Amino acid sequence: MVGDAIGSKLVALGYKVMMGSRTADNEKAKAWKIRNGDQASFGTFEAAAAFGEILFNCTQGQVSLEALQLAGRENLHGKILVDVANPLDFSKGMPPSLSVCNTDSLGEVIQRQFTDVKVVKALNTMNCQLMVDPGLLSDAGNVFICGNDAEAKEEVTRILKSFGWEGIMDLGDISAARGTEQLLPVWIRLMGTLGTPMFNFSIVKQ
Amino acid sequence: MVGDAIGSKLVALGYKVMMGSRTADNEKAKAWKIRNGDQASFGTFEAAAAFGEILFNCTQGQVSLEALQLAGRENLHGKILVDVANPLDFSKGMPPSLSVCNTDSLGEVIQRQFTDVKVVKALNTMNCQLMVDPGLLSDAGNVFICGNDAEAKEEVTRILKSFGWEGIMDLGDISAARGTEQLLPVWIRLMGTLGTPMFNFSIVKQ
Numbered sequence A, B: 001m002v003g004d005a006i007g008s009k010l011v012a013l014g015y016k017v018m019m020g021s022r023t024a025d026n027e028k029a030k031a032w033k034i035r036n037g038d039q040a041s042f043g044t045f046e047a048a049a050a051f052g053e054i055l056f057n058c059t060q061g062q063v064s065l066e067a068l069q070l071a072g073r074e075n076l077h078g079k080i081l082v083d084v085a086n087p088l089d090f091s092k093g094m095p096p097s098l099s100v101c102n103t104d105s106l107g108e109v110i111q112r113q114f115t116d117v118k119v120v121k122a123l124n125t126m127n128c129q130l131m132v133d134p135g136l137l138s139d140a141g142n143v144f145i146c147g148n149d150a151e152a153k154e155e156v157t158r159i160l161k162s163f164g165w166e167g168i169m170d171l172g173d174i175s176a177a178r179g180t181e182q183l184l185p186v187w188i189r190l191m192g193t194l195g196t197p198m199f200n201f202s203i204v205k206q
Helices: A001-013 A027-041 A044-051 A062-070 A105-114 A128-132 A150-163 A173-181 A184-194 B001-013 B027-039 B046-049 B062-073 B104-112 B128-132 B150-163 B172-182 B185-196
Strands: A019-021 A040-044 A054-057 A079-081 A117-122 A143-147 A169-170 A200-206 B015-019 B042-044 B053-058 B082-083 B116-123 B140-149 B167-170 B199-205
Touching: A001 A019, A001 A054, A001 A128, A019 A027, A019 A044, A019 A062, A027 A040, A027 A169, A040 A044, A054 A062, A054 A117, A054 B128, A062 A105, A079 A105, A079 A150, A105 A117, A105 A143, A105 A173, A117 A150, A117 A173, A117 B185, A143 A150, A143 A173, A150 A169, A169 B015, A173 B185, A184 A200, A184 B167, A184 B172, A184 B199, A200 B185, B001 B015, B001 B128, B015 B027, B015 B046, B027 B042, B042 B046, B046 B062, B053 B062, B062 B104, B082 B104, B082 B150, B104 B140, B104 B172, B116 B150, B116 B172, B140 B150, B140 B172, B140 B199, B150 B167, B167 B199, B185 B199
Parallel strands: A019 A040, A054 A079, A079 A117, A143 A169, B015 B042, B053 B082, B082 B116, B140 B167
Antiparallel strands: A117 A143, A200 B199, B116 B140
């Protein structure tokens, strides 16, 4: 769902996008390609990583490292990886817990495992429809980004602006992913209280 | 600081307030009493717990259980305990980590240890000046509460309204404290980014 939403938005903005999956003939990827036309294509994680200049990790957090290994280290080298994933662990029932948190984060784990990739954590604190269409809320709230590479964050900021985002907050290096990933437990509670995933965090200040 | 802020506000609203400490002659508690006049008093945790009809846990999260034990189980029996504390662990350097999180929370630990106390987690997601004066922000944002006892939450809601709060969100039972306590890591990051503790979380929705 996240990859579908972001991939479709990028196609609409004029980018060529390849959707990666475990297999070259993933049915959902094929359906996504048909909906999105000539600028859209699909293939293995490896093919998609080789194709892309900027990569988005839209996998479930529990399998992100495996997906990136399948993508192939040589295909990731030097590229920006926008990490949208959250390390939600559903194996112990609902609500999910986090498989990594507090003194570490999925964003940091990925950055440590792939040291020559420019990991930028972003967009992981909201529903995927809002990620690519903040105008769905009258007050869109904030989107948080963090990462170790300033130029990569500038590039991701440009993409977020093209998605319609204004309240982009840079929280510093990738260790700030501990903070944004730990927003998920209260996000899940809020979804239950509000009865909808169509909400966002906004930081109000003096 | 948190106890000072909340205690002073409660005195200003007409309540009689006793500030508890480890010792009966705590200098800060004495200074607080002098500033707040006849309605204010101070003493041991035990004396304060015996005195209060509604109790506020404004201790540092790492020592909250010890403070509550010193307060005495018999003095807590059946009372509302507004738990404002966060389990911030500064022992491993900055930024602090959480000594309990993810699949448990300080609010839940306190509720399990003191089963006949009505624990309501509240106010732990903002600076103590904002806790008692949400009008300091032009848009005050939200204050989250959770707990197992509906009547206790209603009573705490009345107190929060008397503090000036409008955006009070009830997130359900005390296990929602996992969510609100895990807001602290991003709160600390945000304080660094914004250069001020005078901000709050606001939930924006359709």
